[in-house]
Amino acid sequence: MDEQDAHLAAQYEAYPYPRRDPRDEARRLIVGSPGHLREIDHWVFGAARSRRVPLTALIAGGGTGDATIMLATQMARAGRPGRVTWLDRSKAALKIARDRAAARGLDNVDFVEASLLDLPRLGVGPFDYVDCCGVLHHLPDPAAGLAALTSVLAPGGGIGLMVYAPHGRTGVYMLQDALRLLAPIEEPPGARIEVARKVMRLLPESAWLRRNSYFGDHIDGGDAGLYDLLLNPRDRAFDIPALFHLVEGAGLRITCLLEPTRYDPATWLPDPKLRAKAASLAPMQRAALAEALSGLMSTHVVYCARAGAVPAPPDPIRPDAVPVGRELPGEELAKRILPDRTLPMMFEGVRVPVPLPAMAGPLLRLVDGIRTVGEIEAALKLDAAAFARTWRSTYDALVGLNQLLLAAPA
Numbered sequence: 257m258d259e260q261d262a263h264l265a266a267q268y269e270a271y272p273y274p275r276r277d278p279r280d281e282a283r284r285l286i287v288g289s290p291g292h293l294r295e296i297d298h299w300v301f302g303a304a305r306s307r308r309v310p311l312t313a314l315i316a317g318g319g320t321g322d323a324t325i326m327l328a329t330q331m332a333r334a335g336r337p338g339r340v341t342w343l344d345r346s347k348a349a350l351k352i353a354r355d356r357a358a359a360r361g362l363d364n365v366d367f368v369e370a371s372l373l374d375l376p377r378l379g380v381g382p383f384d385y386v387d388c389c390g391v392l393h394h395l396p397d398p399a400a401g402l403a404a405l406t407s408v409l410a411p412g413g414g415i416g417l418m419v420y421a422p423h424g425r426t427g428v429y430m431l432q433d434a435l436r437l438l439a440p441i442e443e444p445p446g447a448r449i450e451v452a453r454k455v456m457r458l459l460p461e462s463a464w465l466r467r468n469s470y471f472g473d474h475i476d477g478g479d480a481g482l483y484d485l486l487l488n489p490r491d492r493a494f495d496i497p498a499l500f501h502l503v504e505g506a507g508l509r510i511t512c513l514l515e516p517t518r519y520d521p522a523t524w525l526p527d528p529k530l531r532a533k534a535a536s537l538a539p540m541q542r543a544a545l546a547e548a549l550s551g552l553m554s555t556h557v558v559y560c561a562r563a564g565a566v567p568a569p570p571d572p573i574r575p576d577a578v579p580v581g582r583e584l585p586g587e588e589l590a591k592r593i594l595p596d597r598t599l600p601m602m603f604e605g606v607r608v609p610v611p612l613p614a615m616a617g618p619l620l621r622l623v624d625g626i627r628t629v630g631e632i633e634a635a636l637k638l639d640a641a642a643f644a645r646t647w648r649s650t651y652d653a654l655v656g657l658n659q660l661l662l663a664a665p666a
């Protein structure tokens with residue numbers, strides 16, 4: 257642990273992150289990526305791992321418990337066997353995460369108070385799924401952190417990561433530089449917060465953070481959010497080439513960037529010739545191009561597998577495949593299709609209309625997480641070729657948005 261890391265540890269004791277009140281569990285479940293059960297079934301296991309096989313998951317740097325509570329609740333609700341292990345070195349975060357699990361009566365969660373860097377020596381695992389959201393970019397050596405996570409990954413398992421991305425965070429690092437001078441790290445956290453609040457109140461119009469509308473954390477995340485964003489002792493952003501380098505250095509391969517449509521340069525390039533040029537690039541270059549063109553990504557969420565054991569992608573053509581809405585049921589997705597046959601998607605406030613085939617609405621109304629593709633085809637009464645075309649383009653468009661996924665088989 258270097259000096260900055262000691263300050264980081266102190267930060268998450270003073271301001272466990274994110275700010276959460278266990279009493280709120282009674283009224284809502286916070287869902288997100290990575291670590292959503294349906295995403296794990298689809299993106300990590302290619303919708304090929306039976307839901308009866310117990311799932312062991314590690315949430316490393318679990319903080320106040322968002323991913324832990326989400327995944328453990330989704331598993332409990334769906335009657336899925338397995339356990340979720342929360343791990344973090346913050347005692348204050350442990351208390352909140354534990355109280356949230358207790359508030360929900362979850363009995364499928366284990367808690368480990370430790371550094372994730374010690375994972376190879378802790379005697380926990382192996383885990384089918386390892387989740388690390390918003391942590392690697394705070395570590396003294398992110399590559400050592402990812403190596404530690406990979407050391408407890410079970411064969412055939414997958415990792416979900418979130419790291420900061422540079423362009424969408426424009427303005428953040430300038431303010432961090434300013435606050436390092438006005439509120440040095442050696443000062444008490446409460447005093448630093450006060451300075452940061454004052455600076456934010458009086459921020460010149462020219463400050464890029466003021467012009468950047470992709471952030472809310474310093475406005476509505478309380479002291480924990482403000483400290484995490486602007487006073488963090490160490491945080492670095494990974495652009496796409498840096499992220500690929502990090503992941504590949506750990507012997508892993510990125511199997512999915514969320515949402516895939518966001519990382520497709522065609523989303524940001526209306527010109528057909530330029531689209532064709534972009535399509536000829538390697539996958540990493542395509543994603544880097546989308547990142548540089550759109551300028552909106554403030555985080556990257558990826559799922560990864562061991563480079564030598566990348567699972568086959570989910571197969572939507574199988575008649576026994578069961579499509580399911582990630583959060584919105586098919587019926588609800590159908591309602592959102594506009595008369596011009598597009599689904600309006602918002603990426604950080606940027607509206608992207610996604611075209612769908614004519615029969616997408618009736619098809620989506622049949623997607624209930626129970627019917628198989630074969631049953632949907634029979635109910636839709638289209639000829640085989642027309643169904644195949646409609647299903648494939650609806651599936652591709654909505655999987656690209658991470659809205660439609662294939663369920664784990666029985």
Ligand SMILES: C[S@@+](CC[C@H](N)C(=O)[O-])C[C@H]1O[C@@H](n2cnc3c(N)ncnc32)[C@H](O)[C@@H]1O
Nearest residue numbers: 268273317318319344345346371372389390391
């Ligand atoms: C920004 S918070 C993210 C919390 C949670 N994953 C989320 O996304 O809501 C970072 C967390 O990483 C934890 N952390 C930082 N370094 C760590 C380490 N070496 N081992 C374990 N946890 C660590 C902190 O204690 C903190 O709870």
